[in-house]
Amino acid sequence: MALAQYLSKPRIEGPLWLNPVDIPFLRARLLKAETRLESLEAQISEVLDERALLRNVLAPVRRVPSEILSNIFEHSCTPGTSITDEIDFDVVRSTFVLARVCVAWRKTAHATPQLWSYLRLDLRRQPHLFKGDVSWVKEWLSRGRSLPLDLDLRFQWYHTLDKEDLAQGAAQMLESILDFRHRIRSCSIVGDLKLCLPLFRLPHSSLPELKEINLIHFSATDGLVQDARDFPSGIEAFLGAPKLRRVRISDLVMIPCWNCWRYPQSS
Template identity: 40%
Template structure:
């Protein structure tokens, strides 16, 4: 390399003319050729590296394919895989609003799974849509619902559609929901359960169907607002469900304007389960009595109305008694009766000779009146009530403990056939009640008791430091389990005992020490019991 060439190459920036000799030109040309050769060599190495990387990726794919072929799930017959999908998509671990999501997930894993999923009609037989939980389902076209339900291939359907507007910023047009309902009613012939809530106008395509449209329908849940729309549009009542031969379950959520029951023509004689919930102003007794008179096949009856001063309860007419000969379960709220025409709570108007399960939920009715209601009901029905549960019963002061306990004892003495009793004792004199349940050579309270549960039930604002003791718990349990001699007057053997609360630990240990074979379970809290 000449001095001139070296000088030029060492300069980062060349300004001015360049003067090169023949040797300089030859040298620079050789440098260019050498650099180009190196580029070619490097490019060859890059191509070889890329080729090796592609081969590596291909081998990885081959390995995945081989593992996929060897996977145990691949050897599972389609029928078994389909059954797995059914179990996964109907698992109780998923809430109803996630049932569709699980179906979409299993059908999106691979082509084989998608084909199997689409050939499994049962996983497409449930559709649960909520305006608040699935807002994207209502944007754009809703024609997808037809494809979803078509894949059910005639399998009985459960359809849940909640289009109540909760978010004021929700601007989904109502016609979109109506289109969805129109698609759904096209499958009315295979619908087994239908649950719908929202604006009455949205569901008009459903209410305008003829009476023989639901041959498989077994259950309905309705929460329609405003109910007056149906009364106005259907003066002869909605006939859609009248000729549903398998309809057995009806649940309605009453509103403040008018009763849904007033607008529905129903096969009352076929209903076995009736649930009425809501906050309707109960200023008229005739409507509820009217349907109860006709539902002679009811097995389960639930009537829940909200508690509050703004809600009135006119009660029932005691002189108009009605008989439900098949009723086995009654779950009602106990309200104070208001209005000029003094009515009574449901128990005083009802005769149910085969009632076995009685659940009362306190909504302000005086306790002594409830005890009287139970006594009157029992004197007319002579029912063999086996399970008695009372919820939300509470006092406002500690001084009420004796009064509440006395009322409770009056209820229990009226129902001597009770076999299952759960006692939340926070507001009661628990020890006094336990003493009355203890066998001392005379018949105790609840002589037929076989399952007993004891737990706390403190109302809001209750001073837990004033808790009454439970000194007679051990003696009560042992008096009903340990038999040293034949005694015809002795109560039934107590078969199962559940104690919820850390304060019962010593009692549980003491009882099991004396009666080691007894079925007794102790939990620190009721929540711990639910997690087992």
């Protein structure tokens, strides 16, 4: 079969017999086709970029004022009113997803301090947040600027081989949070309170904006807390908090750790 007949077929089946002069000719044709393909791919890429840019410019969300967009973000990153919604809501994931949609959304999210003034962490549901580098917590809270800070920390254990690593990550995370202790307005901690020793070691007058504290000690049988001696005596972290109005400390494993706290005297 002649070479022209091979090239005219959409599909070639069976062996080929080529003359020595045909091989360089075919290689030249192949190089020409590849060069043309590269040129077409570059043109296609350019057209696709132009289409994406035009769609981006024409997107209705682009015409939404940043103030309204901030309100939408704030509403989207707020848990629902039911208990189920509050338990299942992952504020870290929701906020980070919004901030990663595009550059404009990221700038708006970072410029909305309300998004970063509430932090909920759950050791059981979000163990990945407590592993490795936890410096993201400082970045998160810094974006809250001077707004009051509300914390909901769930340090309840489950059986895991990573318990020591998670405990270290939780302690480091809490220490980072306490760098912003002057902004803490409310703090709820449920779980193994030994992970909260950095909080309990704070000196007098460390929480000037604190209005509400809720501590529920709950440790599994293999937990880190064994008795009240695991806590420092004479804890003064809540003394000198002029705005403190509500204190709730519960011990679900019958360990009298509440005796370790010193409470502000009512006037």
